[in-house]
Amino acid sequence: MNIPSTMRAVVLTGHGGLDKLSYREDWPTPTPQAGEALIKVAACGLNNTDINTRTAWYSKAVNSGTTNDGIKTESADTAEQDASWGGNAITFPRIQGADPVGTVVALGNGAPKSLLGQRVMIETWLCSDNAGTSSIGYFGSECDGGYADYTVAPVRNIHPIDCPLSDAELATFATSYxxxxxxxxxxxxxxxxxxxxxxxxxxxxxxxxxxxxxxxxxxxxxxxxxxxxxxxxxxxxxxxxxxxxxxxxxxxxxxxxxxxxxxxxxxxxxxxxxxxxxxxxxxxxxxxxxxxxxxxxxxxxxxxxxxxxxxATVAPPLIFSNLVNYITRGEIKPLLAKTFPLRELTQAQEMFVAKKHIGNIVVTMA
CATH class of the missing domain: 3.40.50.720 (NAD(P)-binding Rossmann-like Domain)
Incomplete structure (x- = not known):
């Protein structure tokens, strides 16, 4: 397919409030490297990690308040040093979004051709070995995620899925489940x-x-x-x-x-x-x-x-593959609260932090 050189994306520019989220229509489309695939994103679910990372709530400098409060002005400099789930600084700009669902449209060197054209989910925990214990990161935190038209992921983290659920319904599962x-x-x-x-x-x-x-x-x-x-x-x-x-x-x-x-x-x-x-x-x-x-x-x-x-934080690799099996066998059901278009991600996060919804909120790229 013809892949554009630029794409829509919501970019996190630093720690703080919703004003740190910037909607762009000219962001460079990523190129898959060796062992990676390029995915055209259809939908991406919201989760608490998005909010916690944006507000630097994971930092030890934050010792009071709810997950939505995050850093205070006097502790911002300290908080930024350990503001990720793993206790490290976040690199900006960053495209968040751990729960994308989409279609593989291009492959890096060494990626299996069988992935091309498949609808996929992305395993959220990023590990460099099959045991799931080395070089741990989180999709949309230590690398760019799914709040964009396109994203890249290591082949080991890509899971094809064949089921009748919609893209938005599938995007409710990854992080939460x-x-x-x-x-x-x-x-x-x-x-x-x-x-x-x-x-x-x-x-x-x-x-x-x-x-x-x-x-x-x-x-x-x-x-x-x-x-x-x-x-x-x-x-x-x-x-x-x-x-x-x-x-x-x-x-x-x-x-x-x-x-x-x-x-x-x-x-x-x-x-x-x-x-x-x-x-x-x-x-x-x-x-x-x-x-x-x-x-x-x-x-x-x-x-x-x-x-x-x-x-309970880092999940063993089998957890995600088991989850995909539960979905395809119909053993668990999506609980989709509402969808928002990508350009309305800030409104989606406002609804998310209000905690008046049931289940999961999803942004779509349509």
């Missing part, structure tokens, strides 16, 4: 486990509900009550975001006052209440803190209850 599946894998969730899921209405939370049920475990979601009706089709017991008595609420919902696992993406002030409902030897796994990163822990709760805590 890989994060959720990695959390459940790290915590060893198995058949019969009761799993309390905070932030159940978001992308990761709604993914956790589906993937927990897929394992034969019992998901229990927490969300503001005005979102319960929209979440009802997922078939999960639902609790208020801040129940008056969590143990009583659990007893009424699932017939027991404790859970085996807490899968948390929220953190913040309610954290202590959640930890207190873990069964002895229960597991707590965290992969986000949208309500605030700093929590207070009574160490007696941890050691007297023999609790086990897990952090």
């Amino acid at each position: 890989v994060t959720a599946e990695n959390m459940l894998t790290r915590a060893g969730v198995k058949t019969g486990d009761a799993v309390l899921i905070t932030g159940a209405s978001g992308g990761v939370g709604s993914a956790l509900i589906q993937l927990t049920a897929r394992r034969g475990a019992i998901p229990v979601g927490m969300a503001t009550e005005n979102k319960h009706a929209a979440l009802a089709p997922l078939g999960c017991p639902l609790l208020p975001r801040e129940p008056e008595n969590l143990k009583v609420a659990l007893q009424q919902a699932i017939g027991r006052a404790d859970v085996d696992v807490i899968a948390d993406v929220v953190g913040g002030d309610s954290w202590r209440q959640w930890i207190n409902v873990l069964h002895r030897s229960g597991r707590y796994v965290v992969s986000g803190a949208i309500a605030g990163p700093m929590v207070e822990l009574d160490l007696r709760t941890l050691y007297l209850q023999d609790l086990i805590f897990y952090g």
Whole structure:
């Protein structure tokens, strides 16, 4: 196909507010290098990493507030030094967007010709070896991502997919569902486990509900009550975001006052209440803190209850290929909240940070 020399892209020019996102129609189209492919992007999903990176929220200089608050003026210089998920500086300008779906239109040297013309998803974690342990980066963070007409990716990260879902529906999966599946894998969730899921209405939370049920475990979601009706089709017991008595609420919902696992993406002030409902030897796994990163822990709760805590960030390579299989077999369903055209990415992010939606928001290139 005829590939233009320039393309549309939304470019992040530095840390800060939405004014740091610049919509361009003259950005150079990337060229695939050896072992890479060029993908014409059709849709790209939003996720918390976009916001956290833009606002420098990952920096240790940020020690209060929610994920949307990010850096304060007095800490900006310090924050910029470790403002990525991996604790390093981000190189600007950067095209974000970890969750593109599109069609392979050109190949670098050594890329298999069988990829040409295929609809693909991109594995979000970038690793230079098959074990997934070397030179780790994140698509749209350590390299340019999918908020553009075209993007390049290493062949090892490209996964062809054949299914009836739309491009926008497919773009809801990558980051949210890989994060959720990695959390459940790290915590060893198995058949019969009761799993309390905070932030159940978001992308990761709604993914956790589906993937927990897929394992034969019992998901229990927490969300503001005005979102319960929209979440009802997922078939999960639902609790208020801040129940008056969590143990009583659990007893009424699932017939027991404790859970085996807490899968948390929220953190913040309610954290202590959640930890207190873990069964002895229960597991707590965290992969986000949208309500605030700093929590207070009574160490007696941890050691007297023999609790086990897990952090979950870097996903093993099999997680993504398994996810593609779940999608093609129809074992998980997309939860598409709304689509926006690329030029309206800032409006999409405004809706995203307001947290009034259910599921995932996607930008499209049409």
